[in-house]
Amino acid sequence: MAVKEQNLAARSQERSPCAPLATWFHVHLVSDSTGETLSTVLKAVMAQFAPAKPLEHMYALIRSKAQLERALAGIEAAPGLVLYTIVDPELRRILEARCSELAAPAVPVLDPLLEAMADYLGLEQAMRTGAQHEMNEAYFRRIAALDYTLGHDDGQVAWDLELADVVLVGVSRTSKTPTAMYLANRGVKVANVPLAPGVEPPAALFSLRRPLIVGLVASPERLAQIRASRLGAMNATDRAPDYCDLEAIRAEVLAAKRLFAKHRWPVIDVTRRSVEETAAAILTKLSARRNES
Incomplete structure (x- = not known):
């Protein structure tokens, strides 16, 4: 489905405060790795919201400002929820700032777990991009x-x-x-x-x-x-x-x-x-x- 058609589908389901949950909505998955983690998390979460159907936009291997700009252009064209796993602090700052300007909720899905693990282990995060996919x-x-x-x-x-x-x-x-x-x-x-x-x-x-x-x-x-x-x-x-x-x-x-x-x-x-x-x-x-x- 083209972005324009997706927008029409999503907007046709927009609701007033008293209307039922929208059937279709945009979700942008922004990752500095393969995006597999975000896809899995989204699938697990959406299993709890059967009436809602996400229109997924995947932006994988985002490791430069130019790559991030292309992802942000997609978010601006089809506003919706943004889930991300970005390690680089500067790219995170840009993403969060632009999402705030676009009124697009941005969720760093791994942060709560990383923070809890760091506190429990007493260790600092390695801050390595795509570490889970290394040929180890x-x-x-x-x-x-x-x-x-x-x-x-x-x-x-x-x-x-x-x-x-x-x-x-x-x-x-x-x-x-x-x-x-x-x-x-x-x-x-x-x-x-x-x-x-x-x-x-x-x-x-x-x-x-x-x-x-x-x-x-x-x-x-x-x-x-x-x-x-x-x-x-x-x-x-x-x-x-x-x-x-x-x-x-x-x-x-x-x-x-x-x-x-x-x-x-x-x-x-x-x-x-x-x-x-x-x-x-x-x-x-x-x-x-x-x-x-």
């Missing part, structure tokens, strides 16, 4: 995790499962792969092992000591719906009739639950969970496990 040990750990996870998707390469941090086990369409990839982006090495009727899981799975093994389940009704949609998208509705059969799926899920219970593996029901929520639950279990050892 954590960066290479994340790349290694992605490489491992890609190579161990859907039951591949079962002989070195012991090297995984987490092994996900579940029947088809329980979000094993997307959850594994999300965790890999957090630096966690993940393998996922599918459970299929008539197919024995790899023997190595039952002798693992290092990895956290997590069973993923979902309601048979939800699985039937997802599987039917997948086959429909593939134009394969006439194949593998048991794959979408509700009774057959119930038997699969029951067998999976019995397997998980037999080996005392923690279980997560993904029926009403997003991938992010499932990953968060796994990270919590992994952290507790590591703290115990």
